[in-house]
Amino acid sequence: MKKIFYNIAGVIVFLITILGVFLFWQIKGREDYNLTLMIEKNQPLMKSLAPLKKSNSLVFKLYLKFRNDGKNIKAGQYQIEGKYSLKELIDLLESGKGRMVKVTIPEGFSISQIVEHLEKLGHINKDEFYTELNKMAKDFPYPTPNGNFEGYLYPETYYLPEKYDEKILIDTMLKEFLKKFPSEKYPDKEEFYQKLIMASILEREALVKSEKPIMASVFYNRMKKGMTLSSDATVNFVYNYSKKRIYYKDLKVDSPYNTYKYKGLPPAPICNPAIDSVEAAYNPANTDFLFFVAKGDGSHYFSKTYKEHLEFQKKNN
Template identity: 70%
Template sequence: MKKKVYKIIVILAILSVGIFGYIYSEITGKKHYETILTIENDQPLMKSLETLPGSKNLPFKLYLKYRNSGRDIKAGDYTINGEYNFKEIIDILESGKGKMVKITIPEGYSVKQTVELLEKTGKINKEKFYSELNKAAEDFPYYLPGGNFEGYLYPETYFLPETYDEKDVVSAMLKQFLKKFPVEKYGNREDFYEKLVMASILEKEAKIGSEKPVMASVFYNRIKKGMTLSSDATVNFVYDYKKRRMLYKDLKIDSPYNTYKYKGLPPGPICNPTLESVEAAYNPADTDYLFFVAKGDGGHYFSKTYKEHLRFQQENK
């Protein structure tokens, strides 16, 4: 009987050591993380931590309880990139040193609108920002006629260090663009630039994503037939998008971006498009459409003839 009890004690001791060793190795062992965390005051901590790999495992929960149940963790946005163990991650969250600033660049913003938005944060100087863009042009792999970065500042939510400067923002945005559009996939620089120009027009004209390939087919069809693109968005770009509604007198402005006056694509993008718009520019729908007009609900009515186009315009006045 004593031998059985002794064996049980030994087995339990071995299991305890094994479990302790596992927990210890999970807490102290480093793993690679590429994670964005948003710690919010108004929601349970474990809800905020659920995007952290391993946070649902028992070792992490036990260690978090040991660390005052996370009560010393500071709210904010954090980017956890690199090799860390659980202890180091909690240290970062408690110290607040890894806190980031979240900046969202809306889809379809032009470079000028983007810079104006960044200036409103109070940390970006317009002249310094453009200076950093000019420096970045030296190593940027895509076509930049006249150093024009229109189209290349990818619309995204960026997490930047609290002490970010103009160089940090430029670097983050261009890296994101190259991540979305790797050079090895889009090798023909001039062809890509033309697609980027088309994509920027689609970004401004189409409110519904599924319509972008159809709208692309309209513009390509018009180019093939020697027609003007007649895009209000390209003209509004000349007015810095200050026009809520384009009037006939506005369409008379003499600019290479006025696609009512000049055939073909404008000389450059009119905004910074999304991946969805670029893919639509590369993969237009197969249609015979030559016209489209807004329905009023965000969608468009597409037509093959001018007569049909006029009829729908009259019906939707």
């Protein structure tokens, strides 16, 4: 009888050991993660945790129960990258250290506007931002004349670590630009830079995206005929986009960015354009248009002659 008892006890101990090892590896064993996790206050916790591996398993649910039903988990956006165990994941979510903040860089903003916007929100220090940006010039694959990165800070909504700094922000934006425009895809870097300059003008001039290739054709046609680009946006860049409207007196400013005064493209981009503007700069529409004027609804009227251009303005004023 004793022998049977010891045999049964031995089996139970063995099973408990196996179960213990299993639970240990389920809780302490690490797995690779590369995801963005949103923990929302007004959503059931298990729904928020659903993207995590094994979140639907009994072990996961029991461990969460053991950890105060997950009540200590802090709401927020988390970027989870690397190897994590279940314990480490819950530790991270309870500490809130991996929380992300949403940072939106609007399309068509110049670097100056980006800095002003983020500094106003209290996210960066202007001097630190420019110091970090200058450090990037030697390793960046595209032209940065005199350390000018205008055009390369890609406009996008980014999720950054809650305690991000200027270096993290700049690095993220430049990496996004290189993801959109891999340097190996554009072997002629000087040609790419000229297209980027054109794209920046299109970004500021065209509110309707479908008009960008047409507008690009207008500017290229003007250049072919030896005309000035005569872009209000390039002039407004000189004034840091402080002008709601450009008047004749503003066109007298002596700057290489004044495309009413100087022929050809300005020396550098005038903002940070989105990918569709670059595509339009590379693939302009095939037209004979030389002029365009705003209709008042965001779109433009395109014309081949100055006479037609003036007639449209006369009719609509």
